[in-house]
Amino acid sequence: MTLDEWLRRHPFLGPAALLCARVDAAVEAADVPRAPVPEWDDYGAEFAAGVPLLHGTGVVLDLEGVDRAIAKAIGALAGRSLDGSIDDDLRTLAAELSPAAGNQRRVVDWLLGDESWTPSRPGTLRYIGWRVLATALRPVIDAFANWRDDDRWLRRYCPACGSLPAMAHLAGTDPGRRRYLSCGCCGTRWRFGRTECPFCEVKADRLASLDIDGESGLRIDYCESCRGYLKTYSGHGAESVLLADWTSLHVDLAARERGLQRLAASLYDVEGTSTPS
Secondary structure (H helix, E strand, C coil), X not given: CCHHHHHHXXXXXXXXXXXXXXXXXXXHHCCCCCCCCCCCHHHHHHHHCCCCHHHCCXXXXXXXXXXXXXXXXXXXXXXXXXXXXXXXXXXXXXXXXXXXXCCHHHHHHHHCCCCCCCCCCHHHHHHHHHHHHHHHHHHHHHHHHHHCCHHHCCCCCCCCCCCCCCEEEXXXXXXXXXXXXXXXXCCCEEEXXXXXXXXXXXEHHHEEEEECCCCCCEEEEEECCCCEEEEEEXXXXXXXHHCCCHHHHHHHHHHHHCCCECCCCCCCCCCCCCCCC
């Protein structure tokens, strides 16, 4: 399944696809610096204790220049007409992140949870900021996946950035099928228990699934205790498309119509639109 094939089947996702493509082009043009891969030896104890990589002290990542790349991408987008209220968001953020405003160096810390500064347009900055930061972190995330032992993690939050999952992926075939959670922020995927809710951590007998008409590769897994749900791809070969989160915003709407709650982390707004919040 390619993205073009998916969009032909779901033409209502066209505006979201165009926005994402324009943002990705701006991120590419921003010359995002790639963070060098660190040594892992001093992080092992923190990993075992459940401390996400980006929140630990054993590994110091070099993210110099990422804040400037975020500001550059936003500045480029602010000079173009995109769609709806995001145009106003981008112009406001471009001014807020200008060198004269003095806020550029706060952005990465804010993305990682520092509440000492709050931007005026948090949804749009979170979306574009994470697109840039995930690009900077890609060499680290790839090396981290090779280093870590997921059997020693099995936690409900991302081992790299600490976010709750955006989606899940069932890989392989029974009886050895495995469940992976997918981070919508940094792009990490990690193993998690097949019968455990990633939100309230209730197991087995309170979990259920809903199939979506016409979407053979996607389903809704939900918890009858907390009513939280997780969109789940149960297939192989279309991970880059079907785990992108925005490509299944209509599934979020279907879940909401059934009285379920999106407790999963998302960079996208599903309040009747398919644009970033």
